[in-house]
Amino acid sequence: MLKPRSAKDFPVSSFSVDLGSGYVMCGVCERRCLLKEGEKGYCGNRVNVDGKIRVIGYGILSAIESRPIEIKPLFHFWPNSTALTFSNWGCNFHCPWCQNYHLSFQTPDIKWGKTYSPEKIVKMALRNGDEGLCASFNEPTTQLEYLIDVFKLAKKKGLYNTIVSNGYMTFNALEALYEAGLDGLNFDIKGCYETYNKFIGALDPMIVFRNAKRALDLGIHVEIVYLMVTKANDWDECLRWVLKRHVDILGESVPLHINRYYPAWKYYEPPTDVNKLIAAYNIAKEEYNIEYVYVGNIGDWRYETTYCPKCGKPLIIRAGYRVLEYHVTNDNKCPYCNAKINIVGKFIRNKMTILPF
Ligand code: SF4
Structure with missing residues (x-):
């Protein structure tokens, strides 16, 4: 018994x-x-x-499913691959608009919760034909020790390892993940100081940039998400504060995803004004010279497409977070003007995943 x-x-x-x-x-x-x-x-x-x-959360998972890497979003990492994506319970941030509040604001059931061994996760990914793993949905570093065990094993089996995170870990934690085999990450910058003070609880957004820079220096692939939330971080000054740090600290070639917010949990402001999102896209590209900028959650393929930063030709056409056309050479260059394109890993051809509804 x-x-x-x-x-x-x-x-x-x-x-x-x-x-x-x-x-x-x-x-x-x-x-x-x-x-x-x-x-x-x-x-x-x-x-x-x-x-x-x-x-106490070690290996007690809240979700496991195979998902396209583009949906993380990671647009410049193993394009068109799938990652076995898993999450635990709980989070170190309590954002009032959290889309995953049903698992981020719960604690693990330590008495009876089912534990998934690292061996089981890796086996599931291999059996499923996934190219890698992604710890996502809630803040994955809350179960850091589990990630380290899973990532070490996954590396041995030839899988890549990624996380989607709020980027608030210590240097020690980030470096331990790197040593365990972390290959790519996506950090979610919540906004400027005002956003963090008012909504996240007086935390420091510069820590996210500090960690993203450290990850780049270690050779980890980095992409940044800016969920533009109505009245929380959608004004010009706040946007520019983020864009300036992005360029000054991380550089122009780190991809930036400006995503549309929809009301969730206990935040009821209307969805982000699409005109503001498009304006932010143009400012990021034209005034801050960020080379790869995207607008997510608006269903417009033009803003999901990668354009060559030198000649402007469309190179990777996506719609609904799926790759429709891929025109980057095998050595990651633009076929029209030979410019180097920031891509890590291989493009996976002929892979079609049915997304869960
Ligand atoms: S410091 Fe440790 S216990 Fe506290 S929120 Fe962060 S991960 Fe959790």
Whole structure:
């Protein structure tokens, strides 16, 4: 007969510092929760038991499905491939417009929740014919130790590893992911200081740029998402604050996805004005010279298409997050003017995935 598990049945985190007097600090994200005996971290995935932090969300997953890499969105990484995508429970941010609130604001069921071993995840991806893995939907670093175990194994089996994250991890956590075999990531910048102060809880957006830069320096592929949310980050000054850091810190060739927001959870402002999104696209391209800019969630293929930054010809035509035409040479150059195009990995031909509704 199955017995309910307790926190002691879960692994001890190696990303913590014992501060004495019963306090332990979690070193996974820059919230750096200070936990006294029996206390749980903000994300609900870590608890102080007998002076040690136990990873109580380890391997307890909330979703697993194969998805096109374009939907992350990662447009410049293994185009047209699929990634076995998985998520856990809980998050270190509580954005009021969260689309995945049903799993981000829950805590793992440590007593009975089903645990997926790293071996099982890797086996599922291989059986499914996926080219890689993606930890997504909620903040994946809340189960950092699990990701490390999964990614190491996936690497050995020839799969790529990616995450979709709010980018708020510590350097130690990011470097540990890199060492485990992280190949690509997408960081979601929530806006300027005002957005973070008012909606996310006085956190620092510069940490996201700091980490994105560190990832680039390590050789990890980076793309940035800016979900433009009505009255939270959709005004000109806020947009320009983000664009300037993008160019100054990350450079012009890092892709930027400006996505449309729709009301969710407890944020009821109307969906982002499409004119504002198009204006932001033009500003990013023309005034800040960002080479690969996209507008997502508006269903217009022209804004999902990759254009050559030198000659302007359409190179990768996408619609509905699927690749329809691919005109980049095998050595990642524009076939018309020979300009180098920022692509990592191989284009996967003849792969069609039916998206879940
Ligand atoms: S990972 Fe969770 S417990 Fe650790 S610092 Fe971040 S919010 Fe706190």
